[in-house]
Amino acid sequence: ETGVTQTPRHLVMGMTNKKSLKCEQHLGHNAMYWYKQSAKKPLELMFVYSLEERVENNSVPSRFSPECPNSSHLFLHLHTLQPEDSALYLCASSQAYNSPLHFGNGTRLTVT
Amino acid sequence: KQEVTQIPAALSVPEGENLVLNCSFTDSAIYNLQWFRQDPGKGLTSLLLIQSSQREQTSGRLNASLDKSSGRSTLYIAASQPGDSATYLCAVNTGTASKLTFGTGTRLQVTL
Numbered sequence: 001e002t003g004v005t006q007t008p009r010h011l012v013m014g015m016t017n018k019k020s021l022k023c024e025q026h027l028g029h030n031a032m033y034w035y036k037q038s039a040k041k042p043l044e045l046m047f048v049y050s051l052e053e054r055v056e057n058n059s060v061p062s063r064f065s066p067e068c069p070n071s072s073h074l075f076l077h078l079h080t081l082q083p084e085d086s087a088l089y090l091c092a093s094s095q096a097y098n099s100p101l102h103f104g105n106g107t108r109l110t111v112t
Numbered sequence: 113k114q115e116v117t118q119i120p121a122a123l124s125v126p127e128g129e130n131l132v133l134n135c136s137f138t139d140s141a142i143y144n145l146q147w148f149r150q151d152p153g154k155g156l157t158s159l160l161l162i163q164s165s166q167r168e169q170t171s172g173r174l175n176a177s178l179d180k181s182s183g184r185s186t187l188y189i190a191a192s193q194p195g196d197s198a199t200y201l202c203a204v205n206t207g208t209a210s211k212l213t214f215g216t217g218t219r220l221q222v223t224l
Contacts, residue, residue, distance in 0.1 A: 004155070042116070042214040043201075056211075090155055100146060101212065103155035 003027045006091050006104035013081065014112055021076040021107045023091030029102070030095060032074040034066060037088040037106070049074060081111045114139045114206050118215035125192055126223050133187040133218045135202035140180045143205040146212070147176050147187050150199045159200075160187070192222045 004025045013019050025032060034046040048056035049068040063085075065077040074091055088108050092101040115138045125131050135145070144163045148156040160169045160176040162185070168177040175188040185202060199219045203212040 006155075040216065042216050043203075043212075045211070092156075100158045100161045101156075102158065103148075105153075105155040108153070 004091055004093055004102050004104035006089075006107050008107060009105065010108045010110075012110045012112060013078070015081060015083075017081075018077070018079040020078065021089055021091075021109075023074040023076075023104055025072055025074075025091075025093040025102070027093060027095075027102060029093035030071060031093060032068060032071075033092040033094075033101070034074065034076055035090040035092060035103075037090055039087075043090070047076075078109075081109075083111050085109065086111045114142075114204060114213040116202060116204055116213050116215040118200075118202060118218050120218060121216070122219040122221075124221040124223060127192060127194060129192050129222075130188070130190050131192055131220070133189070133200050133202075133220070135185040135187070135215055137183045137185075137204045137213070139204075139206060140183050141206060142180065143207075145176075145178055145185050146203045146205070147174075147185075148201045148203065150201060150217070152198075156201065189220075192220075194222050194224060197221050 007022045031050045033048050036044045045058050046060045047066045052068050063080050067075040088106045090106045091104045094101050117136045119134050142164050146161045147159045149159055150156050162169045162178045173190040178185045199217040201217040203214045205212050
């Protein structure tokens with residue numbers, strides 16, 4: 001039990017599909033994050049939510065749409081993705097901005 | 113813009129050896145530095161976090177050091193075991209919203 005649970009673990013979708021990634025944290029943390037991990041590249045921060053408000057959006061294309069309905073849940077809605085969006089999408093949470101991050105096991109996304 | 117470099121990219125050592133992983137960063141104005149471990153197909157597990165005012169942190173067989181002025185951190189692993197095989201990532205926090213900049217990691221293999 002990592003404290004941060006992501007579903008699904010694997011997802012294959014066509015470019016015209018709409019799907020959602022889900023993240024749930026059981027740690028009572030106040031901040032949640034979406035990261036993208038592509039092969040041979042450093043992790044890229046996509047979105048940050050603090051107390052359910054989006055505080056950061058790192059120039060992510062609009063085909064990625066985050067949602068944070070409460071402090072324990074975070075979604076990433078996907079639509080009309082491109083093959084280069086295939087990657088491991090990681091969710092993380094932290095108590096505060098300078099606290100250690102706790103990661104989920106990620107969703108391996110393949111766009112065909 | 114902060115850049116984080118990890119050398120070597122890959123390392124293979126026999127069981128029982130002590131080893132050092134290196135991390136360097138270009139902007140010394142950091143809040144903290146964090147070392148993570150990532151197993152294949154999994155998320156990241158936080159190993160050690162060093163605040164900018166600290167010089168080192170220890171956890172079991174792991175010791176991380178930080179030299180802010182020179183922009184370097186090392187992760188020392190004593191008496192390596194096959195279970196230590198994983199990718200080790202360092203990340204520096206240079207701003208609010210837990211703005212971590214990650215390196216690309218060192219892939220460690222400990223052989224029997």
